[in-house]
Structure formats: structure tokens, C-alpha cells
Amino acid sequence: MxxxxxxxxxxxxxxxxxxxxxxxxxxxxxxxxxxxxxxxxxxxxxxxxxxxxxxxxxxxxxxxxxxxxxxxxxxxxxxxxxxxxxxxxxxxxxxxxxxxxxxxxxxxxxxxxxxxxxxxxxxxxxxxxxxxxxxxxxxxxxxxxARDHMVLLGRRSADEKVASFLLGWRERLLALKGPSDTVPLPMSRQDIADYLGLTIETVSRTFTKLERHGTIEIIHGGISLLDPARVEALAAA
Amino acid sequence: MxxxxxxxxxxxxxxxxxxxxxxxxxxxxxxxxxxxxxxxxxxxxxxxxxxxxxxxxxxxxxxxxxxxxxxxxxxxxxxxxxxxxxxxxxxxxxxxxxxxxxxxxxxxxxxxxxxxxxxxxxxxxxxxxxxxxxxxxxxxxxxxxARDHMVLLGRRSADEKVASFLLGWRERLLALKGPSDTVPLPMSRQDIADYLGLTIETVSRTFTKLERHGTIEIIHGGISLLDPARVEALAAA
DNA sequence: AAACGCAATTGACCCAGATCAATCCTGGCG
DNA sequence: CGCCAGGATTGATCTGGGTCAATTGCGTTT
Structure with missing residues (x-):
């Protein structure tokens, strides 16, 4: 193929x-x-x-x-x-x-x-x-x-999953692109949902909720962490 | 310690x-x-x-x-x-x-x-x-x-999780103790729940349900697979 | 054999997140 | 420029599995 x-x-x-x-x-x-x-x-x-x-x-x-x-x-x-x-x-x-x-x-x-x-x-x-x-x-x-991800999939709430994902993804990009509170998300909402064990609707709603609370800003092709500390608190790291 | x-x-x-x-x-x-x-x-x-x-x-x-x-x-x-x-x-x-x-x-x-x-x-x-x-x-x-387990945690229902667990555990014991439809479960229900990303109640209820359907028999310290084919079907392997 | 302790089971109820169903963008194209 | 398609968002409703609360079963101690 x-x-x-x-x-x-x-x-x-x-x-x-x-x-x-x-x-x-x-x-x-x-x-x-x-x-x-x-x-x-x-x-x-x-x-x-x-x-x-x-x-x-x-x-x-x-x-x-x-x-x-x-x-x-x-x-x-x-x-x-x-x-x-x-x-x-x-x-x-x-x-x-x-x-x-x-x-x-x-x-x-x-x-x-x-x-x-x-x-x-x-x-x-x-x-x-x-x-x-x-x-x-x-x-x-x-x-x-993989083990960290098992914890996320098995034991974290939707909010925690999304927050952990944003932080984890930012962390991985850090080594490649340097530190930034603007996190590019090249993958689709469906990809994020399938990564987190959620549905696309829940991912979308969670993003929207975070944005309404002023925690993140949804931008084209990614999100911006307006309040990284808040996101970390949500992730229950 | x-x-x-x-x-x-x-x-x-x-x-x-x-x-x-x-x-x-x-x-x-x-x-x-x-x-x-x-x-x-x-x-x-x-x-x-x-x-x-x-x-x-x-x-x-x-x-x-x-x-x-x-x-x-x-x-x-x-x-x-x-x-x-x-x-x-x-x-x-x-x-x-x-x-x-x-x-x-x-x-x-x-x-x-x-x-x-x-x-x-x-x-x-x-x-x-x-x-x-x-x-x-x-x-x-x-x-x-670990990757197989991520699929289980993120995308399988409680029934599928329990059925997959029984089959997977039996499979691992196969190499150690030889083939058997009687599966010893040395770990507690809480351990099983925490492995599958469920609660102890759900694990218990699922076992009971399987037993009522004549699919398994709950025995002391384990379970017996009365209908292994049925369990495999449930696991959606 | 009574009494205790702890795991397991069972029941009643609840809720986070799934499902179903419209919109609502946004970017590509005739 | 207007139309279209596919992704994203939002809303309404449903439900699988969680939560809370007894109860049961058993192995251990006395």
C-alpha cells in the first residue's frame, strides 16, 4: 500500500x-x-x-x-x-x-x-x-x-485529560521549538478525542469551557495558554 | 522502607x-x-x-x-x-x-x-x-x-474490559502453568478494577452477570470459563 | 460457636460524558 | 463572489458506569 x-x-x-x-x-x-x-x-x-x-x-x-x-x-x-x-x-x-x-x-x-x-x-x-x-x-x-497515558485513560476526568494533554503536548514541543504558551495543535479534534479516550464533542466542549473561563484561547491551528497555572491545577498532575 | x-x-x-x-x-x-x-x-x-x-x-x-x-x-x-x-x-x-x-x-x-x-x-x-x-x-x-492496554482503557466497555482481562490473564498464565479454563485470580476485585479503569462494584456486577448467563463460574480465588468462546466474543478482540 | 473484620455483592439513585441532531464556521473552487 | 464540503461547535437528551449505602459471606480470633 x-x-x-x-x-x-x-x-x-x-x-x-x-x-x-x-x-x-x-x-x-x-x-x-x-x-x-x-x-x-x-x-x-x-x-x-x-x-x-x-x-x-x-x-x-x-x-x-x-x-x-x-x-x-x-x-x-x-x-x-x-x-x-x-x-x-x-x-x-x-x-x-x-x-x-x-x-x-x-x-x-x-x-x-x-x-x-x-x-x-x-x-x-x-x-x-x-x-x-x-x-x-x-x-x-x-x-x-505509555504508563502515564494509562493513568490518564483509566483514572482522569475529561477536564483533567484535556488539561494534561495540552501541558504534555506543550512539553514535548518545548524540546523541539523552545518554550511557548502558544501551543500548535496540528491534529484534528477527532485525533485528540481518540488519544484521550473521549468523543470529539467532549473535547470541543472542554476547550470552549476553558476559553470561557479565560484559561486558554482557541486560535487557528492551536490554543494559547492564557493561564498556564490554572491548566496545571486542572491537570491534577 | x-x-x-x-x-x-x-x-x-x-x-x-x-x-x-x-x-x-x-x-x-x-x-x-x-x-x-x-x-x-x-x-x-x-x-x-x-x-x-x-x-x-x-x-x-x-x-x-x-x-x-x-x-x-x-x-x-x-x-x-x-x-x-x-x-x-x-x-x-x-x-x-x-x-x-x-x-x-x-x-x-x-x-x-x-x-x-x-x-x-x-x-x-x-x-x-x-x-x-x-x-x-x-x-x-x-x-x-502497554499499547493494547491503552486501547482497553480508552475504548472498551466495562463488559469488554472484564472479558479481555480474563482472557489476557489466562493467556499469561498459560506459559507458566499450562492451559486451563480455570483462571486463578490472586488479586482483589479492587486490583482488577484499578487495572481496568472501573470501580469495584462494576467489576463485581459484571462477574455476576457473566455467571448468571452461564458464561463463567465464580470460584474461590478465581473464575472458571464455562464458555470461553462466549467470553472471546464479549472481548471484541 | 459466637463475634469480628474485611472483601465481595447487591440495590437505589445519580451524573459525567456519550449520543443524536442541528448549525456554524472556514477554506477551496467554479 | 457565492457555493460547497468537511471540520468544529453547540444544544437536547440519554445511559453506562459511578456513587452511596446496606447486606452478605467467610476466614480468623476468642
């Missing part, structure tokens, strides 16, 4: 000045290793809404997000959807034990990834424990986030 | 005939490595309800569960609890990036763990990529389970 709009650059890039050089898996490699590594990955672009891989697909590649945002989700047979996370630049996707992806991933807006064929990547890792350690670190970080 | 009832065996064990030798982290070590590894861990016993470690505690040890069941959970400031998983023999606990545990763990019934001091264990791993790879595998498996 390779989408037609995907474009691949034959080779117009170098890892050494990649945007995610410092934070992604490749941060564990030295300059010499990086030159070798460069041949393994190729940049691939996806446009908004395109699927990068689907749950249950055989895993043929790993992906390193370079630019943009992706939604990672699982579907129930009847169509209910749970977004298990949003991937941002520096995130590494595709690791699994079964040989099949255990969630689907698609682009929210334009996305650039660094794609690695599974086998050569596996071979490259083989004698580079540093890289393995880095991948393990990323997995452990994900796991910690 | 070392509990008084904890007992440590000076050395009455050998790794080579450990119950979890084949499935735990140590499955990645050969006989020679195992002998060296043996000196790193010590068996520690916990009795029912004792806390092995708490969220936010500085991580001083890693733990390999040998016997028994543990509940892993996070608390909100106001006391709401979310159980993020149950640990069984073979599970490895304590990995994190922050240097602090990101959840609490306590014993459900008698528990035996193999405890490793963080620093020596870290040193041992250093030049044994096989062990690191094994730890990574366990982390990836956990991550996959």
Missing part, C-alpha cells in the same frame, strides 16, 4: 547535519559510524493523511521521524480507534518482536522520515551496542510515557 | 536451575556467564501486600520476578490508582531513564525476586550485548502490552 505521493530523494542529504542528529537513534554514533550509517537510510516524504505503515503489516522497515507529526493508533474490529501516541522528530518507529507492526502510523501534515530496511539495519546494530543501548533508552522512555 | 519480613538467603540457590532460567533476562547468558551472574543477584522474599519499591524512589536495584504476582501501579495525588500491569515470574522490573522508579510495585501473595544492585548489574551488562538485547526485547514486549 505504498502511496503514490511518496517521494524519495536519491541522496541529497548528509546525516551529520540532520535536524535530529542530536536526539534520535543516531546520536549514539560517532562521525565515522555515521558515514556508514548514512547509506542505510533514505529520506521519504509523506503528505497529510498518508499511512506510513499499518498494524499487522509485516515489518520491513524502521523509521526515524525527521520532520512533522504522525498519529500512532490501533483500531478495534468495529472501527473504534485509540491513538496510542503522536510521533515527533527524533522518534524511532517500527520495533517489535512479532515481525509485524503493532499499530498503524499516518502523517498529520507533511512528514519526512528516514527509512531503514529492517535486515541491513539489524546487521548494522549487531556489533554496535551503543546504538542498541540508544534504542533501548528510547523504548524505556516510550514505556514510561 | 525495607520491610522487616523480607528474608534473604545467603546463598542457597544456583541460577542454572532457576525456575525462570529459560524465560527471564538470564536466558541470554551462557553457562559460564551465568556463574558470574549468580554473584550479582540475591533472592529476596516478600509477603503479601509488601511494597518492593515505590514510585519516585531512587532506583538502587533491578528485580527479576521468580515466584508470585506483583501489582505495578501509579497513584494520583488524590489517591486514585491505576494499575499499569501485573508482574509474573520472568518479568524484569526497574529499568528507567530518570534514576527513579516510575511506578510502585507490591506483592500479591508471597513473592520471590532476584534482586540486583544497579551499579554492578550495569557494569555486567556493559560488555554483554546479548543481555542488553534481551532486556530490550522485554521492554518492547512490555510496550506492546
Amino acid at each position: 505504498k502511496p503514490s505521493v511518496v517521494t524519495t530523494e536519491p541522496n541529497g542529504h548528509v546525516c551529520s547535519d540532520c535536524a535530529v542528529r542530536g536526539s534520535a537513534v543516531c546520536s549514539s554514533l560517532d562521525a565515522a559510524e555515521l558515514r556508514e550509517f548514512e547509506h542505510l537510510g533514505r529520506r521519504v516524504h509523506f503528505s497529510s493523511g498518508e499511512t506510513v505503515f499499518s498494524e499487522e503489516d509485516i515489518t520491513t522497515s524502521f523509521y526515524n521521524v525527521l520532520e512533522g507529526v504522525m498519529r500512532l493508533y490501533k483500531l478495534l474490529p468495529d472501527g473504534r480507534r485509540q491513538i496510542v501516541g503522536f510521533a515527533l522528530p527524533g522518534d524511532f518507529l517500527g520495533m517489535n518482536l512479532s515481525g509485524r507492526h503493532n499499530f498503524s502510523a499516518d502523517a498529520i501534515g507533511m512528514v519526512t522520515v528516514c527509512q531503514f530496511a529492517k535486515a541491513p539495519f539489524g546487521r548494522f546494530i549487531e556489533d554496535r551496542p551503543q546504538l542498541l543501548r540508544r534504542i533501548n533508552e528510547l523504548a524505556i522512555r516510550e514505556l514510561s510515557q | 525495607k520491610p522487616s519480613v523480607v528474608t534473604t538467603e545467603p546463598n542457597g540457590h544456583v541460577c542454572s536451575d532457576c525456575a525462570v532460567r529459560g524465560s527471564a533476562v538470564c536466558s541470554s547468558l551462557d553457562a559460564a556467564e551465568l556463574r558470574e551472574f549468580e554473584h550479582l543477584g540475591r533472592r529476596v522474599h516478600f509477603s503479601s501486600g509488601e511494597t518492593v519499591f515505590s514510585e519516585e524512589d531512587i532506583t538502587t536495584s533491578f528485580y527479576n520476578v521468580l515466584e508470585g504476582v506483583m501489582r505495578l501501579y501509579k497513584l494520583l495525588p488524590d489517591g486514585r490508582r491505576q494499575i499499569v500491569g501485573f508482574a509474573l515470574p520472568g518479568d524484569f522490573l526497574g529499568m528507567n531513564l530518570s534514576g527513579r522508579h516510575n511506578f510502585s510495585a507490591d506483592a500479591i501473595g508471597m513473592v520471590t525476586v532476584c534482586q540486583f544492585a544497579k551499579a554492578p548489574f550495569g557494569r555486567f551488562i556493559e560488555d554483554r550485548p546479548q543481555l542488553l538485547r534481551r532486556i530490550n526485547e522485554l521492554a518492547i514486549r512490555e510496550l506492546s502490552q
Whole structure:
């Protein structure tokens, strides 16, 4: 199911000045290793809404997000959807034990990834424990986030969910774009609802309520935290 | 907060005939490595309800569960609890990036763990990529389970949650105790509720409902699946 | 065997959030 | 510029599961 709009650059890039050089898996490699590594990955672009891989697909590649945002989700047979996370630049996707992806991933807006064929990547890792350690670190970080999200899904009210989401999302963007009380939300209300285990109406109503109380301002493509302290109180962190 | 009832065996064990030798982290070590590894861990016993470690505690040890069941959970400031998983023999606990545990763990019934001091264990791993790879595998498996659980918490009804839980728990015990339609439930109803994001009343009512329909039978310390197919249908797997 | 303690069950009622159903933007296009 | 489509908002109503409150069942102590 390779989408037609995907474009691949034959080779117009170098890892050494990649945007995610410092934070992604490749941060564990030295300059010499990086030159070798460069041949393994190729940049691939996806446009908004395109699927990068689907749950249950055989895993043929790993992906390193370079630019943009992706939604990672699982579907129930009847169509209910749970977004298990949003991937941002520096995130590494595709690791699994079964040989099949255990969630689907698609682009929210334009996305650039660094794609690695599974086998050569596996071979490259083989004698580079540093890289393995880095991948393990990323997995452990994900796991910690996943557990936090379980608490949110299982034990928080709608207001708390929305407030936690805004703070969490701002926090993640902090590392990428620097601190700001203006939080861009590239994903749809439906995406937010499916991430928080709510309906789109509840998300919308909660935003409106927060805005009426002067806590946030809903702006085009995002929200602005007028009273961050209030939001933090609501999140019951 | 070392509990008084904890007992440590000076050395009455050998790794080579450990119950979890084949499935735990140590499955990645050969006989020679195992002998060296043996000196790193010590068996520690916990009795029912004792806390092995708490969220936010500085991580001083890693733990390999040998016997028994543990509940892993996070608390909100106001006391709401979310159980993020149950640990069984073979599970490895304590990995994190922050240097602090990101959840609490306590014993459900008698528990035996193999405890490793963080620093020596870290040193041992250093030049044994096989062990690191094994730890990574366990982390990836956990991550996959965590994502499945997010779907359950965010998008399933109470009936589906309970049915999925029974099947999932049976599935996990399968590897340890062999196949059976009688599912022991060592944890309390409250534990089940906090795992599923429900209240104790809802869990109890759902069990009763299933029993009235002849789908399960509630027995002392567990349940019996009278109609496993029916339970699977309810789980909407 | 009576009495206690604690988990589990059951019942009655309530409410947060879902569902159903209109609008209301807003941006793209003829 | 006016029209259209898809996302977002808002309103009205419903309900699954929570809350509150007994009651039951059992294992332990005396």
C-alpha cells in the first residue's frame, strides 16, 4: 500500500547535519559510524493523511521521524480507534518482536522520515551496542510515557485529560521549538478525542469551557495558554 | 522502607536451575556467564501486600520476578490508582531513564525476586550485548502490552474490559502453568478494577452477570470459563 | 460457636460524558 | 463572489458506569 505521493530523494542529504542528529537513534554514533550509517537510510516524504505503515503489516522497515507529526493508533474490529501516541522528530518507529507492526502510523501534515530496511539495519546494530543501548533508552522512555497515558485513560476526568494533554503536548514541543504558551495543535479534534479516550464533542466542549473561563484561547491551528497555572491545577498532575 | 519480613538467603540457590532460567533476562547468558551472574543477584522474599519499591524512589536495584504476582501501579495525588500491569515470574522490573522508579510495585501473595544492585548489574551488562538485547526485547514486549492496554482503557466497555482481562490473564498464565479454563485470580476485585479503569462494584456486577448467563463460574480465588468462546466474543478482540 | 473484620455483592439513585441532531464556521473552487 | 464540503461547535437528551449505602459471606480470633 505504498502511496503514490511518496517521494524519495536519491541522496541529497548528509546525516551529520540532520535536524535530529542530536536526539534520535543516531546520536549514539560517532562521525565515522555515521558515514556508514548514512547509506542505510533514505529520506521519504509523506503528505497529510498518508499511512506510513499499518498494524499487522509485516515489518520491513524502521523509521526515524525527521520532520512533522504522525498519529500512532490501533483500531478495534468495529472501527473504534485509540491513538496510542503522536510521533515527533527524533522518534524511532517500527520495533517489535512479532515481525509485524503493532499499530498503524499516518502523517498529520507533511512528514519526512528516514527509512531503514529492517535486515541491513539489524546487521548494522549487531556489533554496535551503543546504538542498541540508544534504542533501548528510547523504548524505556516510550514505556514510561505509555504508563502515564494509562493513568490518564483509566483514572482522569475529561477536564483533567484535556488539561494534561495540552501541558504534555506543550512539553514535548518545548524540546523541539523552545518554550511557548502558544501551543500548535496540528491534529484534528477527532485525533485528540481518540488519544484521550473521549468523543470529539467532549473535547470541543472542554476547550470552549476553558476559553470561557479565560484559561486558554482557541486560535487557528492551536490554543494559547492564557493561564498556564490554572491548566496545571486542572491537570491534577 | 525495607520491610522487616523480607528474608534473604545467603546463598542457597544456583541460577542454572532457576525456575525462570529459560524465560527471564538470564536466558541470554551462557553457562559460564551465568556463574558470574549468580554473584550479582540475591533472592529476596516478600509477603503479601509488601511494597518492593515505590514510585519516585531512587532506583538502587533491578528485580527479576521468580515466584508470585506483583501489582505495578501509579497513584494520583488524590489517591486514585491505576494499575499499569501485573508482574509474573520472568518479568524484569526497574529499568528507567530518570534514576527513579516510575511506578510502585507490591506483592500479591508471597513473592520471590532476584534482586540486583544497579551499579554492578550495569557494569555486567556493559560488555554483554546479548543481555542488553534481551532486556530490550522485554521492554518492547512490555510496550506492546502497554499499547493494547491503552486501547482497553480508552475504548472498551466495562463488559469488554472484564472479558479481555480474563482472557489476557489466562493467556499469561498459560506459559507458566499450562492451559486451563480455570483462571486463578490472586488479586482483589479492587486490583482488577484499578487495572481496568472501573470501580469495584462494576467489576463485581459484571462477574455476576457473566455467571448468571452461564458464561463463567465464580470460584474461590478465581473464575472458571464455562464458555470461553462466549467470553472471546464479549472481548471484541 | 459466637463475634469480628474485611472483601465481595447487591440495590437505589445519580451524573459525567456519550449520543443524536442541528448549525456554524472556514477554506477551496467554479 | 457565492457555493460547497468537511471540520468544529453547540444544544437536547440519554445511559453506562459511578456513587452511596446496606447486606452478605467467610476466614480468623476468642
